[in-house]
Amino acid sequence: MTAALTGFATGFSLILAIGAQNAFVLRQGLLRSHVFWLCLFCAASDALLITAGVAGFGAMVAAAPWLPLVMSLGGAAFLIVYGLTRLIAAWRGGDAMEIGGADHSLWKTLAIAAAFTWANPHVYLDTLGLIGAVSTQYPDWPTRITFGAGAVIASFVFFFGLGYGARFLAPIMRSARAWQVLDLVIGLTMLAIAAKLIAGVL
Template sequence: MLSALTVGFATGFSLILAIGAQNAFVLRQGLLRQHVFALCLFCAASDAALIALGVAGFGAITGAWPLFPQIMALAGAAFLLVYGALRFRAAWRGGETLRAEGQAPSLRRTLATAAAFTWLNPHVYLDTVGLIGAVSTQFSPDARAAFGGGAVAASFVFFFGLGYGARWLAPLLRTAAAWRALDAGIGAVMWALAAKLIAGLG
């Protein structure tokens, strides 16, 4: 159980670590110190719902279509390899920065924007429902719940850490060197996850 929980946390944290539109938005709001708690809670709860769907739904789909895990594992590995390559390319080229400007919007507008970043982003479904669901099939039904719990915990830790730690993290992310290191690290993690998925097919 502890192993499944740890793998779930590491998998969820690694997938969510990439600085995309949603994470950059949370970071920006954290810099402005506006609606941080509500925003972090919304993003983490959305992830939790999608992760639960992936972990629970994958078992039902697998029962009806036994080859589905292998197909999703291959598709997930392909995505992770490509995404990792893109992060390595970004690290090689450099030049990435993050700036937060302007005034924070209202709570309603903030959550509406977060909803768009979360629920209208196809990569969110691939990460939470697809990839996490695929990795969860490597565990027994009992351990699968622990794996999902670890992934959910990673989302809460990440979003609240990003939102409330923004004022310390932002100066580092304004430097090109920090972004290159971050992108290289994300690329390495993505390729390691891809290798794990491929190895599980044997």
């Protein structure tokens, strides 16, 4: 159960930051346009990448036993830098989001989502690298699979929650204060994950 919760928290925190993909899902949710298929596409894409990270990382570790240390320290460094940038953003404020523009057909909507997902280098670092690295804390496969399942569930909860909850979030997401709180939570979560990664290899 602990592995599943850790996987859920890790996966959820990594996709919580509002980037281009999440902003697009939020926008479509506000428009109430193709929400189900868009959320399913984004969550399924994450599930595929998370599965590859958890499964493939174990195979790479068998060939290179030093890889978990390197990936964990590298991932921790990235999380520390990223977490600090979110804390700085929270301190500065002024990151309210504006959403507008024309609607798209289903296929164009999915094509845009695919570009945001698969052409984004950070998604590979998050799923194949960071989640794969954290999964090595669980040497036995049943526990590691449980961890991966938690991360996959987090993606489905996040994207469907964002897409269908957008209509309720719209007034809040236009508030700079709300973004300060969100950035603060993201920053502290990233630093906590970084600390756990470092503690796991030292």
